[in-house]
Amino acid sequence: MIKKWNLFNRPDRIPEIYGTLITLGLIVYFFLMYALGVVHIIELRLLNLVIMLAGIYGAMKQYKRTHNGHLNYFRGLSTGVATAVIGASTFAVFLLLYLKVDANLMQSIIENEPMGRYLNEYVAAAVVTLEGVFSGFTMTYLLLNYVETDKATEAT
Numbered sequence: 001m002i003k004k005w006n007l008f009n010r011p012d013r014i015p016e017i018y019g020t021l022i023t024l025g026l027i028v029y030f031f032l033m034y035a036l037g038v039v040h041i042i043e044l045r046l047l048n049l050v051i052m053l054a055g056i057y058g059a060m061k062q063y064k065r066t067h068n069g070h071l072n073y074f075r076g077l078s079t080g081v082a083t084a085v086i087g088a089s090t091f092a093v094f095l096l097l098y099l100k101v102d103a104n105l106m107q108s109i110i111e112n113e114p115m116g117r118y119l120n121e122y123v124a125a126a127v128v129t130l131e132g133v134f135s136g137f138t139m140t141y142l143l144l145n146y147v148e149t150d151k152a153t154e155a156t
Helices: 013-034 043-065 073-100 104-111 122-142
Strands: none
Touching: 013 043, 013 073, 043 073, 043 122, 073 104, 073 122, 104 122
């Protein structure tokens, strides 16, 4: 029997796949906010959590689907955190490159943000990475209390 290859059914690449989807979601959201002229409103970054939450939840559900309904708590933790790290760091690389190209945005950040005078493209990208990783870890922890995981005595 020939098994049909599907990108989303590769159990060894779940964090990479869903981390990339998180990155794409964050990029689309960034350009939407930029087009609407509200990219400078810091509070709108809270909606990044929704994108992160959806990506991590999708990764955990995919892990369960590809492992016969089993999700060990620590395997779920590592899958969620790896997904968040890949998504946040890849988006930070995009942001670094974008801020290098669009000097007007970087100058606007420097002029209008309270700590802006201490920022450059690299520091901004590093802050985005840290913010994404820590919020991803928090989202993973919260989701693991919602998603059903295996009991300690069950094998995966």
